[in-house]
Amino acid sequence: MTTIYDKLRFNSRGLIPAVAQQFDTKEVLMMAWMSRDSIEQTLATGHVTYYSRSRHSLWRKGESSGQTQRLVDMRLDCDGDALLLLVDQVGVACHTGRHSCFYRAQRHNELEEILQVEVTPEKLYGKKKSV
Amino acid sequence: MTTIYDKLRFNSRGLIPAVAQQFDTKEVLMMAWMSRDSIEQTLATGHVTYYSRSRHSLWRKGESSGQTQRLVDMRLDCDGDALLLLVDQVGVACHTGRHSCFYRAQRHNELEEILQVEVTPEKLYGKKKSV
Numbered sequence: 206m207t208t209i210y211d212k213l214r215f216n217s218r219g220l221i222p223a224v225a226q227q228f229d230t231k232e233v234l235m236m237a238w239m240s241r242d243s244i245e246q247t248l249a250t251g252h253v254t255y256y257s258r259s260r261h262s263l264w265r266k267g268e269s270s271g272q273t274q275r276l277v278d279m280r281l282d283c284d285g286d287a288l289l290l291l292v293d294q295v296g297v298a299c300h301t302g303r304h305s306c307f308y309r310a311q312r313h314n315e316l317e318e319i320l321q322v323e324v325t326p327e328k329l330y331g332k333k334k335s336v
Numbered sequence: 337m338t339t340i341y342d343k344l345r346f347n348s349r350g351l352i353p354a355v356a357q358q359f360d361t362k363e364v365l366m367m368a369w370m371s372r373d374s375i376e377q378t379l380a381t382g383h384v385t386y387y388s389r390s391r392h393s394l395w396r397k398g399e400s401s402g403q404t405q406r407l408v409d410m411r412l413d414c415d416g417d418a419l420l421l422l423v424d425q426v427g428v429a430c431h432t433g434r435h436s437c438f439y440r441a442q443r444h445n446e447l448e449e450i451l452q453v454e455v456t457p458e459k460l461y462g463k464k465k466s467v
Contacts, residue, residue, distance in 0.1 A: 209442040224355050224364060231362035233355060236418035248442065281447065282437040283430050287367040289438040299414050306413040307420040311340040311379065316412065 214285040215241070220256055221288055225298065228277040228291040234298035235306040237264075239288060244279075251276050253292055270329040272296040297323050300330075340379075345416040346372070351387055354419040356429065359408040365429035366437040368395075370419060375410075382407050384423055401460040403427040428454050431461075 215221050220238040227234055239247070240256040243263050247254045253274035257264035267273030278291040299306040301322060308320035346352050351369040358365055370378070371387040374394050378385045384405035388395035398404030409422040430437040432453060439451035 206445075207447045208445060209440075209447050212440070212447060222353050222367060224367060226364055233357055233364065233420050236353060236355060236413060279442045280438040280450075281440045281442070282367060283432050283434075283439065284437070287437075289364050301414050303414075306415075306418075307411040308414065309340075309343070309412045311410045311412070314337075314339060316338045316340050316343060319411075 209244070209279065209281055210241070212281055212285040213241070213244070216286075218258075220258070221286060223255065223288040223290055225253065225274060225290045225292050225294075227294055229293075232305055233307060234274075234292070234294055234304070237266075244288075247276055247290075248279065253290060267295065270296075270300070272298065272329065274298070297329075300326065302326055302329055340375070340410065340412055341372070343412055343416045344372070344375070347417075349389075351389070352417060352419055354386065354421055356384065356405060356421045356423050356425075358425055359422040360424075363436055364438060365405075365423070365425055365435070368397075375419075378407055378421075379410065384421060398426065401427075401431070403429065403460065405429070428460075431457065433457055433460055 219240055223239045224236050225234045237255040238258055243254045243256045252265055253276050254263055254265045273295045274292040277293055280289040297304050302324040303320045303322055308318055309316050310319050350371055354370045355367050356365045368386040369389055374385045374387045384407050385394055385396045404426045405423040408424055411420040428435050433455040434451045434453055439449055440447050441450050
C-alpha cells in the first residue's frame with residue numbers, strides 16, 4: 206500500500222509548497238508551505254495546517270482570524286514536490302480581507318487590483334481596545 | 337505606475353513558484369518555477385516559459401512535447417512570493433500524459449491515481465526508430 210508519505214519530496218528545509226483551491230468554485234485561494242508535521246496534522250484533523258516560515262512553527266490556518274480551511278482532498282503532483290489542497294474556506298483566505306491572495310494582475314504593463322476587500326483586517330484580527 | 341516587477345519577491349535562488357490554472361475550466365494543471373527572465377519572456381511572447389531547476393535554463397512549456405501554454409492572465413499574491421498563471425493549455429500539462437500533474441490523491445490512507453493517461457509519453461516525446 207502506497208501512502209502520500211512514500212512519495213513526498215521535501216526541499217532542503219523539509220518543506221513542500223501547497224496550493225489551496227476552493228473545492229466547489231475552483232478558485233485558487235493561496236499558496237503556502239507544509240512540513241511533514243503539518244501534513245500529518247491536516248490529514249488527522251481535517252483542518253488545514255501549514256508551516257509558517259517566518260514564525261518557524263505550525264500555523265493552523267485561521268487560528269487567529271477564524272478564517273479556517275477544511276480539507277476536502279489532498280493531491281500530489283507527478284514529481285512529488287507540490288501539493289494541491291481542495292479546501293472549504295470559511296470567510297476569506299487572504300490576510301488583507303480578500304477572498305483569494307491572488308488579487309493583483311499584470312495587465313497592460315501595470316499591476317491592477319482585481320479583487321475587493323470583503324472584510325477589513327481590523328475585523329479579521331481584532332484591535333485592542335484602548336482603556 | 338506599479339508593475340509586477342516592483343512587487344515580485346524571488347527566493348534566494350532568484351526564483352518564484354508559479355501555479356498554472358486552465359482559465360476556463362479552472363483546473364489546476366501544475367506548479368513550476370519562474371525566474372525574472374522567464375516572467376519577462378512569458379509576458380512578452382504570451383507563451384508560458386518556466387525556469388527548469390534541473391537544467392538550469394529557461395524552459396518554454398511544450399518546447400519538446402508540443403503541449404504549450406498560452407498566457408491569459410498573470411496574477412501575484414499578497415506577499416509577492418507566488419504567481420498564479422491563468423493559461424490555455426494545448427493538450428495535456430503533465431509529462432505523464434495526464435491533463436494535470438496533480439493526478440494522485442491521498443484517500444483512506446492510501447495514494448490513489450484519479451486521472452487517466454490521455455496521451456502516452458512515447459507519443460508526447462517521440463521515440464527514436466530503431467534502424
